[in-house]
Amino acid sequence: MGCRWGFRLVLPNSDGMIDRSYRFFFNFLRELDDQMKLLRNLLTVLVLLATLGVGVLFALQNEIPIPLDLLVYTFEPRSLALWILLAFALGGLLGMLVSSVILVRTRAALGSCKRQLEKAQVEVRKLRDEPSAARGS
Numbered sequence: 001m002g003c004r005w006g007f008r009l010v011l012p013n014s015d016g017m018i019d020r021s022y023r024f025f026f027n028f029l030r031e032l033d034d035q036m037k038l039l040r041n042l043l044t045v046l047v048l049l050a051t052l053g054v055g056v057l058f059a060l061q062n063e064i065p066i067p068l069d070l071l072v073y074t075f076e077p078r079s080l081a082l083w084i085l086l087a088f089a090l091g092g093l094l095g096m097l098v099s100s101v102i103l104v105r106t107r108a109a110l111g112s113c114k115r116q117l118e119k120a121q122v123e124v125r126k127l128r129d130e131p132s133a134a135r136g137s
Helices: 017-061 080-129 132-136
Strands: 064-071 075-081
Touching: 017 080, 064 080, 075 080
Parallel strands: none
Antiparallel strands: 064 075
């Protein structure tokens, strides 16, 4: 896997010293990228465990039964923590659903743009390959 930064340095050199130093630097960046992925995964697990722990403590502290009235239907009394945690989870799921719809639309638009770009590039290649005599007539 290559570097994410997307730049490439090409320098003319006679002894190859500059080329080796940059190669070392980019290899270091690749190794750093792998370590950052591991750190990100570890932090994700820690945040999830902390969230779970806070949720459990919140549920233990808020055991008061409260009925939920949705104008049309009234749910039987459950603990306040259950209603709040369910609302939090439902909001998270709805947020992911909405963002996934936006992501699908964006990817579809990107695919359309890529197809248009490919068509334009093919047309440019055809025009460049066309003999200059045919253009003059």
